[in-house]
Every structure is written in C-alpha cells, then in structure tokens.
Amino acid sequence: MAATPSQPTSRTRSWWGWGWTDAHPDDAECTAMGALLPGTLGRPLPVPRVRDLAIARPVVEPPRSLADLVSDEPRDRAAHAMGKAYRDVVRALRGRPGRIPDLVARPTDERGVADLLDWAGDHRVAVVPYGGGSSVVGGVEYRGDAHRAVMSLDLTAMGRVLEVDTVGRAARIQAGTLGPSLEDQLRPHDLTLRHFPQSFEFSTLGGWLATRAGGHYATGRTHIDDFVQSMRVVTPAGTSSSWRLPASGAGPSPDRLFLGSEGALGVITEAWVRLQERPRHKASAAVAFTDFHDALRAVRALAQSDLSPANCRLLDAGEAALSGSAQDGSAVLVLGFESADEPVASRLERAVGLARSHGGRYGGATGRDGAAAGAPSGDAAVAAWRSAFLRMPYLRDGLARMGAVAETFETAATWDRIPALIEEVRTGIGEAALKATGYPATVNCRLTHVYPDGAAPYFTVLAAGRAGDEVALWDDLKAVAGEVLHRHRATITHHHAVGRDHRPGYDRQRPEPFALALRAAKGALDPRGILNPGVLVD
C-alpha cells in the first residue's frame, strides 16, 4: 500500500492545523499574540507530533485489486482524522484527535471510487469522502462505533480539468481538483470559475459542491450551487449523471439533491461548471462609518440596488481593527467592482455615493486611494482585509496553542432580524465567556455576503480558554450562539455546511417532512449506511 499524493507541491501541509507548516506562526509569535488576550497561557502548547499518537494497526485490509489506491501510513491516516475547525486543532494539540481512519484511499478514476464503495459496503467499512480536508464543522471525521472500520476517501488524485467548452464557457472538472490547480488549468483558456472561499488553497471542487460553499462574490450568485451545469455522483446504488443544461424545469433538480449532501448520499466525482471571462476592469474603495447601524442600512441599499458589487464586505469596528482596515472605532465597508466588459469606475462612484448618503465617510476627493479623517484608503483597506482574511486561520491556530478560544461561525437571516441578531450573539457569547472564564471575550462581526432580502453575518470569537477543557468551553459558547440563531430563525450555516458540529441546530431548522424525505433518499442510495455516517441523517 502506498501513499500517492497528487497535485504535489514542495510545501508541506500540516497534519493537525491549517494550511502550510511553513506559514504557521512560530512560538514567539504565538506568545506575542497570547499576550494580547488576557487569561491565555504564558507559553504555547507544543506542536503535536504524529509519533506521540497511539495509532492502532488497521483492522481491515483492502483486496489486492485496490491495494494501490490505499495507504495505511500513520501520518497520512492522522492527517485524515479530522477537518480544521478550532475544536479539531485543539483536540490534536491536546493529543486527543478524532478517530484515526484505518485507511486512506486515493482513487484515480470513477471506477476506483465505485470499487472502493462496493468493497466498503461488503465489509461494513464507513467511508468518509475527503477533498481538501478544510471542513470546519466536523464534516470529514468518523464519530461512532457502528462500523467495523473507517476509510477516508481522498479525492485529490482526481484533480484534472477534463474538458473546456469555450463557446458556452464551461468546463468538466474532476471533484478532487484543488482551487489553485483548478484556476491554473483554466488560465490558458482565459476563463475562470471565480470561486474563492477562504479555504481556496486547501479545498476542492467536490468539497465546494458537497457543502454548498459560498464564494467570491459578495452579492448576487455566489454559492457554488449556481455555477453547476451537471454532476456525476457515485452512489452505492449506481452512478448519477445529470445532463449539462443551462436551466431546466423537469421535476425537482437532481443536482440540488446532491449539492449540500456532504458525502452522505454519494461521492461527487466530477461536474460541469459555468465559467467566466477573467475580469479586465477592477476598482475598489473603503468607506468608514461611525455608526454600525448606518453601515447596515448602507449595505442593504447597495444590495437592493442594481449595482452588483463583487465585494461588499462590512467589517464592524472590532473586525476592522483586527484586519488593520481602521483603528479608530469605525466600521468599514470594503467595496469592489469587476467586469470583463466595461470600466467599473462609474459603478463604484455610485456605490460610494449611496454609502455616503447613509453616513459613510470616503476620502475620494484626494484620489483613488485618498482618505479623509478616519476613513481608510481604498486599495490599502482592501489589501489589509484580504491579507488578514487569508492569514486568519493560521493566527487562530497560534491562539489555540496559547490555550485561547479562537473560532468563527457564520449564519444568514433576513434584514429585519440582522441588527438584533448581531447584538444578541455579541452579548450572549460575551456574557457566557466572562462567566465561564472570568475574562472578557472579543466578539467581532462582518457581513461576508449580502442579498436584497438579507445578509450573512460572520462572527469571530476570541476568548480566554479553560486549560485542558477548551473544546467543551467552545461547545458551550457555540450553544449560546445557536440559541440566538434559532430564536431569530437564522440558518445554522450560510456556507460552512452542517457536518457533525452543527447537527443539533440543523435538526431543529430543517422541516420534519424534509427530514423524512432525506432519510428515505439516503436509504435508497446508501442502503448499507456506509457513506459519511452521522452527517445530515442518522
């Protein structure tokens, strides 16, 4: 049995934390960050080592015909034990990772996927589909004991763009293609998917589809759902292949059943997705607001206009400070426009005008990047935001090493509920953290995506931990937030999926007849219950 990593790189992925090992903050940086947060450890927890884990020998062995596709190498198995949520990182730091899979399989084609599922079904082996492993909701681990063994099904050996239709701007792409490789393969055709979640480097097309990932655009069509022409999904009951269609009214959409199915109904192996020309025109600006509620009204006006900004991210004062976009207590609205067709300066100008009419401050008079008092410059704020955006998960892990609670979660709700929802999450988590640890917590909020009828608030929580008990503390804080979301009928997840961590909220949110239908569908497609057990339905 051999590990056969695909889409290779000279950099090393961390088995326990976010991203590249060479991008992790070192001990000194961790200590410095910890010093900013009262109640954390004086020195960082050591970086965990695979050799310190008690990794049992696999209890199953694949048949010789599949042996080449399967690895039982300890580091490989450890790296596939969990996703990359804060609670996963802490469990690794504390030497208590989730169940280590017995095997890691890397099929190279659809036949391999089907054969592996057949074998797993015959031997009561749970199969956990795995793309880039960036789940932050417990989507890629096994919890339970109803199966004889666990196999992580890593799709990244299926990482090619197979076909490009330049007339209709679409491509047939294998599910295991990681973000950067996907864009690299499209670039020669001057086309782009323009789906850039925060996990872009470490997530795959198949993962985006299985979790209904939210992407680049802050307004309009942004969920990967809207970019799907057709999908192929291998299920234990056969392979589902939908037709490549721009639109159809023929019954409930087959693709929409598998979008968001999180590996519980089948393994997505490839999809035709809609592409775009690369943008030739771009413009950005940052607008500062003294009053967050003014900013909310401005963003709503923008979302309800015809302007369609590609970027329309509203950072509250704390988030703006954290990202370096503003340090004076202002909320900051980061605006961006892009087009392959025509200059976008006039749209940006109208958007800034709309924001100013709601109390925004913009230093446009001093030039494109000029700043009035308290207002950050356009490109500078955008760059600060983007850099912080990509750096954030690494810093989270550094704070985790300092024993802190550092995690994010997101939701979405209609506009009428947004102000109270944000306020109650802030207050609820702040009070609960103070009560639990004796230290005040930081709860920041930004709107990552906005719609004419509502918005997606994204919360960052930074708090003192409870040494050795960080996971339970975070679960408690998250439960407080879950109650607020439920009270406001705000979704348990806007774009991170349900996984195992959000199941309680999801079970309360989803209509019971839909649960019946989904359970029945699962029974029909996965009659032996091997696919990602515990996800979506029991």
Add this chain to the structure above:
Amino acid sequence: MAATPSQPTSRTRSWWGWGWTDAHPDDAECTAMGALLPGTLGRPLPVPRVRDLAIARPVVEPPRSLADLVSDEPRDRAAHAMGKAYRDVVRALRGRPGRIPDLVARPTDERGVADLLDWAGDHRVAVVPYGGGSSVVGGVEYRGDAHRAVMSLDLTAMGRVLEVDTVGRAARIQAGTLGPSLEDQLRPHDLTLRHFPQSFEFSTLGGWLATRAGGHYATGRTHIDDFVQSMRVVTPAGTSSSWRLPASGAGPSPDRLFLGSEGALGVITEAWVRLQERPRHKASAAVAFTDFHDALRAVRALAQSDLSPANCRLLDAGEAALSGSAQDGSAVLVLGFESADEPVASRLERAVGLARSHGGRYGGATGRDGAAAGAPSGDAAVAAWRSAFLRMPYLRDGLARMGAVAETFETAATWDRIPALIEEVRTGIGEAALKATGYPATVNCRLTHVYPDGAAPYFTVLAAGRAGDEVALWDDLKAVAGEVLHRHRATITHHHAVGRDHRPGYDRQRPEPFALALRAAKGALDPRGILNPGVLVD
C-alpha cells in the same frame, strides 16, 4: 355542497379552452385562420358543451365537516378534468375529455387542505392539486384506475397576500393567488414579483412553484425557484415549513425538493417570495437579422455580457412574421431593459451596438422607434410581440377548432448544441407532418430565455391535422421532437414542467439514482400514493 369560486370576475373562464370565453375567436375568425393553413377543415368544430358530456355521479361523498369545501357541480368538475394543452383542447372538442374528477375541493386554509388529504387517504381518493389550471403538459388530470375516486384540489380560494416585509422586500403569499391578484395586492406597497409567464392571468403562485415556472426576465434569475425565501407544503406525512432565509448552506435545500414536485410530494399552501421595486426606467428596441445564425451569435454575446437585458427574445423569421414583428424574412431580436434605480438608455445602446457588430440592423439613427430598411421599430415590434404572445393560446384553440395541429413546446440546451438542435427539430417535425398528412407544416422557433451557457428554444408547430385523430398525430410529432431533444441532451422542459405528457422524456433524462431517491421521498411523504398519481414517479 357548493361551488365557491374565489377571486371573482365578471368574465367567464372557458371550461374547455384557454382563458376567457369572450376572448375566443368566433367561427368566422376560426374559418379565416384555417384558410391560411392547407389541409384543415372547411368550418370549425362546434364549441363543446358540458351538457353533451356523460358525467357520472361522484362515487364518493365527503363527510359533512368538509362538505362546504367541495363541489360536485358538473361544469365545475368538467372544467377541472384537464389542463390547457392542445391535446386537452382537442379532446374536449372531440367529446373525449380526460377523466372527470368526482369532486372539486376548494379549501380556504391550510387546515382544510390537511383535512382533505386525510379524508382522501382514508378513502383511496386521488388528489390532483390545481392552481389556475393552465398546465400544458397533462399536469392536472387523472389517468389510471388505481384509485376509487378523483378529487381536484383547487387552491384559488387561498388567494391572499398575507404579509409584506418592505425592509427586506418580500411577501408571504397564499399558493392559490392568481397572477393579476398577486400584483394588485402588492401594488399599494410599490413592490412587484415581476413574474409574468404567458399564463400569468390564469396561473397561481403555487402552480409556478410546483412547476418551476420561467418568468419575465429573459436573462439572469427568472425561474420562480430563485425568488423563494421559504415555503409551506402540506404532505400526508405532515406540514413542511422552511425558514425564511436569504441563503443557506444547511444540507440540500428543502425548498428545492418541493420546487418542481408538481403536486406529487405535497400541496404547497404558501411561500415567502422575494420582491422588487417597480421599474421606473424602461427602454426597448428591436434588431433585425438576415441570418439567424448571426442572430444566435449576437444573443450569446449579450447573454455573456454584463448587460442583463430584461427582455432578449430572439424570433426566427417565421415567428417574427407570425407575431407581426417583421414580414421580410428577417429574424428579430426584441431587447428590453428596465431598472428601478437608474436610466437604462446607455445599456440599451451598448446592447444594440453589440447586436449590430454581429450583423444586426437597427434604425436607431431615425430616433428611438425609427427603422432602417427591413428593421422593425423598437416599441412597435415589442408591442406586436407582446400582443401576439398573449393572444397566441386563443388562436391555437381557434386552429384546433379547424382541425389543425397547433401547439408549442420548449427546451433548453448549451450553446454548442443550439443551432443543430433547432434545425433538426424543424426538419424532423416538418418531414413527419408531411408524411402523415400530405401537407407541409410550419415550425417556428424563438429563444425565450438566454443564459451565458445556453438558451431555451421555444417551438411553435402549425400543421394540418388528421380528422378525428389529431391527438395521436400530435403525439407522433412530439415523439419525433423528443428524439431530437434526447439526442442533444436537451431538457424535455425548460419551464412547462413534466406532467404526464413529458414522462417518457423525463424518465430518460433523469439520473436513475435520483429517480430512486425521489421514489423513496414520495413513499415517505405520500405513503398511500394519493397525490397527483402518475406525475414524476409511479
């Protein structure tokens, strides 16, 4: 038992044909139309009369508690026997309508719907949900004999806008609300759904949702699917109520399972839908093309641009002549822009420029409505098109009375397949009709909706009939078209749903594992199999 028509009007709906009786062409008009089409009858078939039908007494009687909701009045029952496809109209004209339902129920609230379903389940009564009755795919009739009786469940007594959220621009609307009433109730709030299918006057919100109706916009979001925030659906297994959300990534979308479920999984009783401000700026133009293929390229360029025309309908030469948009053999592209925000003249100008760069002729130099040689004027062509669009179903019925075949069907496919697809449908139906009747057929095509990755061609077929055998002839012609669609992997329906007429094509199109899942879902939600039997799954 009493008939309780809701949303009353002084005009009378035809029980057998399209729309209002006072809008039907009279005998002289029918005769004149027939004279234009070789091989039709010399005089029109008589308008069918309910009293000539052999309508048996209902074989079931509802309990006293439901009696007020149920009608057994013969005309009411006859009017609910079928939808309004050509084959339905002909069956009525020939005195052979589909199975007349035993009862017509008109619940006034959700409790009534649930009680009626309970009663129907207990007594093996098939329930056919019925909105405006405008199905053109056999969606609202009963075919079969597995049930003791048939009840048409007419939702139009639930026709109110219940709640309006002006902040987030959305409304909670009962499923039985007909198009005009829906817009009337929204008008005081200065909001609009802007969903205007050809059937607008005679179809309901619930019908649009159950059939994934395509709407007003020729580009971008136009299917009703995209305007749904949440839905309530009464199923025999309980009532499904999804949360009002602008977006969510929590598992497969519950709403998307019921969208397009055509009454087979449950009865949609209400929905929160997204609204818009009424447009304040509008502009339109018509561009003529000598070569249809140039026009196709122009439309594709428009669909792939940032321009987002609200109207972008391409009529081939035959369709342009039929609608009065052009009489010189030109294809005509009807363009329209609208906005609540800002003037749209510059977008129209850019769109016309793009069309001209692909060989389009536009008389813009002589003024907004000016016309160059062969190019129709803007507003005049748009008005001609709209008037013909709304008049067409009435004329179809007039031609049916002349023994002609007169029907439409629509599909969608990716751009690479569009030219050959259109040509082969034209040739295939033309040859089949000539062979069957000895007379040439007219097969016109227009693109009703266009997408960056494809388009929805809509075909109109006018041909001589085969006296007394028109339905079989049409079924034969439709089968020829179905083969072409299947060969090109073009959907069996873009926005008319599957019903019973499209089942063969649908069964070939839908992935088998999805069929398994859908069948299982149906079994879970409708275990006694009373809901619209024969639709989607058996």
